[in-house]
Amino acid sequence: MFRPLSVAIGLRYTRAKRRNHFISFISVVSILGLMLGVMALIVVLSVMNGFEKELRERILGMASHATLEESRRALSDWENVKERVLEADERVLAAAPYIQREAMLSARNRISGGMIRGVEPELELDVAPIGEHVKEGSLEQLEAGGYGIILGRELAAELQVRVGESLILMAPQASVSPAGVMPRMRRFEVIGLFEVGMYEYDRGTAFIHLEDARAVFQTGEDISGLRLRVDDMMQAGRISQDLSRELNGAYFISDWTRQHANLFRAIQIEKIMMFIILSLIVAVAAFNIVSTLIMLVTDKQGDIAILRTLGMSPSGIMAVFVVQGMVIGVLGILLGTAAGVTLALNIDVLVPFIEQATGVEFLSADVYYISDLPSELDPADVMRVGGVAFLLTILATLFPAWRAARIQPAEALRHD
Numbered sequence: 554m555f556r557p558l559s560v561a562i563g564l565r566y567t568r569a570k571r572r573n574h575f576i577s578f579i580s581v582v583s584i585l586g587l588m589l590g591v592m593a594l595i596v597v598l599s600v601m602n603g604f605e606k607e608l609r610e611r612i613l614g615m616a617s618h619a620t621l622e623e624s625r626r627a628l629s630d631w632e633n634v635k636e637r638v639l640e641a642d643e644r645v646l647a648a649a650p651y652i653q654r655e656a657m658l659s660a661r662n663r664i665s666g667g668m669i670r671g672v673e674p675e676l677e678l679d680v681a682p683i684g685e686h687v688k689e690g691s692l693e694q695l696e697a698g699g700y701g702i703i704l705g706r707e708l709a710a711e712l713q714v715r716v717g718e719s720l721i722l723m724a725p726q727a728s729v730s731p732a733g734v735m736p737r738m739r740r741f742e743v744i745g746l747f748e749v750g751m752y753e754y755d756r757g758t759a760f761i762h763l764e765d766a767r768a769v770f771q772t773g774e775d776i777s778g779l780r781l782r783v784d785d786m787m788q789a790g791r792i793s794q795d796l797s798r799e800l801n802g803a804y805f806i807s808d809w810t811r812q813h814a815n816l817f818r819a820i821q822i823e824k825i826m827m828f829i830i831l832s833l834i835v836a837v838a839a840f841n842i843v844s845t846l847i848m849l850v851t852d853k854q855g856d857i858a859i860l861r862t863l864g865m866s867p868s869g870i871m872a873v874f875v876v877q878g879m880v881i882g883v884l885g886i887l888l889g890t891a892a893g894v895t896l897a898l899n900i901d902v903l904v905p906f907i908e909q910a911t912g913v914e915f916l917s918a919d920v921y922y923i924s925d926l927p928s929e930l931d932p933a934d935v936m937r938v939g940g941v942a943f944l945l946t947i948l949a950t951l952f953p954a955w956r957a958a959r960i961q962p963a964e965a966l967r968h969d
Contacts, residue, residue, distance in 0.1 A: 586838030587885025595893030603927030617780035627775035649676035660720035671766020690745025697764035839945035846953030867958035882946025
């Protein structure tokens with residue numbers, strides 16, 4: 554089908570000046586439509602990848618790759634369990650104990666609930682980058698018996714406390730006193746503030762030392778579980794399953810993808826739907842090639858008659874117009890890919906420029922925690938977009954090329 558003669562004629566038709574200038578105009582429109590469609594698809598997918606990456610990093614700023622807990626009770630003898638975990642699978646790089654309980658926090662006649670997490674600072678920094686998000690103070694300042702607390706910035710704002718001030722932590726466990734049964738209360742000093750960038754964590758989480766948590770919540774030597782860090786967070790689910798089998802199913806191991814499954818599943822579904830919707834824009838642009846080639850076939854019926862008279866087969870005639878359509882399509886795809894990749898790589902520069910030029914702030918820091926438009930260019934997405942656009946281009950050329958191949962020499966000469 555694709556003989557060199559057909560390719561040469563198709564390329565010559567592409568370069569030749571049109572007698573009908575409207576055909577040239579439609580060809581340019583087809584190229585521009587493909588370029589804009591491919592560019593938009595690459596940029597949108599890159600921005601969605603950027604949002605997913607940003608969200609994942611913010612979640613993992615607080616959550617570990619995996620969590621190990623006893624199935625029905627608190628975890629005891631955690632040092633031995635930690636050693637077993639690290640020996641069972643070399644992909645598990647670190648483990649840290651934690652105690653997590655709900656409590657009430659009170660300061661300045663204001664009260665708020667929160668999730669209190671007791672940690673060993675040195676071990677905790679090995680499993681999650683929470684230290685990077687502490688804006689005032691540091692996680693290392695938590696000392697056993699020091700009764701210091703690090704609050705999320707939103708929680709501190711709700712309680713109207715700052716670093717150096719104190720608050721009252723009220724545990725759900727009760728204490729019996731001469732005055733009756735009273736909730737356990739302990740004064741803590743605010744020694745730091747953290748900000749992950751997710752309201753759920755910044756508004757409802759606080760850190761204290763593991764030993765202080767044991768004293769306040771009366772857990773004895775028991776803990777809630779172990780937080781694990783693995784060598785590849787994208788394989789955390791598989792590693793968790795393998796680790797559970799290695800430990801004979803004695804512990805419940807949950808990875809971060811399972812804990813936030815609904816959120817990331819929604820992002821993936823939205824990404825797929827956006828790909829389908831924007832692919833329809835590419836399809837509309839690609840099928841502009843149909844009208845271009847149909848008008849070109851009508852314009853070139855005399856040439857088709859001569860070629861058929863000289864012995865060119867219908868498949869050869871078909872190849873001529875397929876080549877023309879593919880040249881238009883490939884040109885639009887290449888231009889769109891170049892423009893899309895350039896925009897995706899420089900969107901962090903382009904968006905602030907547009908905001909400054911128009912005076913409109915797209916993502917206000919007062920409303921959105923992600924105030925910058927993130928972008929993460931994935932070469933696989935670029936290849937996928939280019940492949941879909943190229944396939945649509947080929948499909949768009951088939952009907953006009955088939956119509957040209959059906960024209961008989963005598964019929965074309967009479968028309969000419």
